[in-house]
Amino acid sequence: MNTYESEREQLEALQKWWKENGRAIISGILLGTIAISSWSSWQVYTTQQAEKASLHYEQLSASVKSNLHEEAIKQGNALVEEFPNSGYAPLASLVVAKVAFQQNEMEKVKAFLQLAIDQEKSEAVQQIARLRLARLLRDEGKWKEAMVFLDGNVGEFSSLYEEARGDILLAQGNPVEARLAYEQTSAGNNRSEGQSRVRVQTKLGSLGKK
Incomplete structure (x- = not known):
């Protein structure tokens, strides 16, 4: 705004400016608040998903060490399906492919290796x-x-x-x-x-x- 000679002129100008622009400002503030809230929520969600994927991978590793092959394959498949965008998904694909190979389930081996190839992590x-x-x-x-x-x-x-x-x-x-x-x-x-x-x-x- 311009500078006015009297406070009354300044007040009238402020009221006019607010009438013309107030709604847009409020909308902008609301959108900004929503954006910040959404980003914060997304970060929390992403962290939670990563923690869940990590837990699934630990369970998978434990099953492999215990030679629970069928259980390991199920856990690996669940991890890949539920958390396809996590960094654990491609690792799980490699692990499960090896387990399937030991079980002589070659079609599963190829399927999980292809999943590992298709990922971009x-x-x-x-x-x-x-x-x-x-x-x-x-x-x-x-x-x-x-x-x-x-x-x-x-x-x-x-x-x-x-x-x-x-x-x-x-x-x-x-x-x-x-x-x-x-x-x-x-x-x-x-x-x-x-x-x-x-x-x-x-x-x-x-x-x-x-």
């Missing part, structure tokens, strides 16, 4: 799931499908991916290309240390000299 979990699914499809003789999961970002798992690629190429009857893939593992990172490196060297040895 952790690239590392996606990369592990893709590698495991590729290996599973390789064992089923589905080599082309397996190769699809070996493409894309592999993060710190490049050596393990190249080893899996070499295994598939060898199974397809391409020893030359398989050798190249195995040799790439030594150019990868430290994920190929230890048993993995020894395993690859054994595979290279079985292929003989160039």
Whole structure:
């Protein structure tokens, strides 16, 4: 507002300004209060959901340690369905996939690995799931499908991916290309240390000299 010479003029101007803008201000304050309240409520809700998901994951882990496989699968499935956006969902998918593998329930293995791949919480979990699914499809003789999961970002798992690629190429009857893939593992990172490196060297040895 402008500055007026008398208080009366200022008061009249204030009354006029309030008449024109008061409703909008009140609405803005109410909306702001609602927004703050909604954000606070959302934060509380998110925290509660995270705590519930954490509890479910602890129960799942306990069942796995106790070899309660069927119970673990049920708990993992419930966690993924009830808390799909939590950070525990992709981890639970990996855990349950492993349990299902031990139970020889391969369709469940593939389903849970695919769930881990489809999530967007952790690239590392996606990369592990893709590698495991590729290996599973390789064992089923589905080599082309397996190769699809070996493409894309592999993060710190490049050596393990190249080893899996070499295994598939060898199974397809391409020893030359398989050798190249195995040799790439030594150019990868430290994920190929230890048993993995020894395993690859054994595979290279079985292929003989160039």
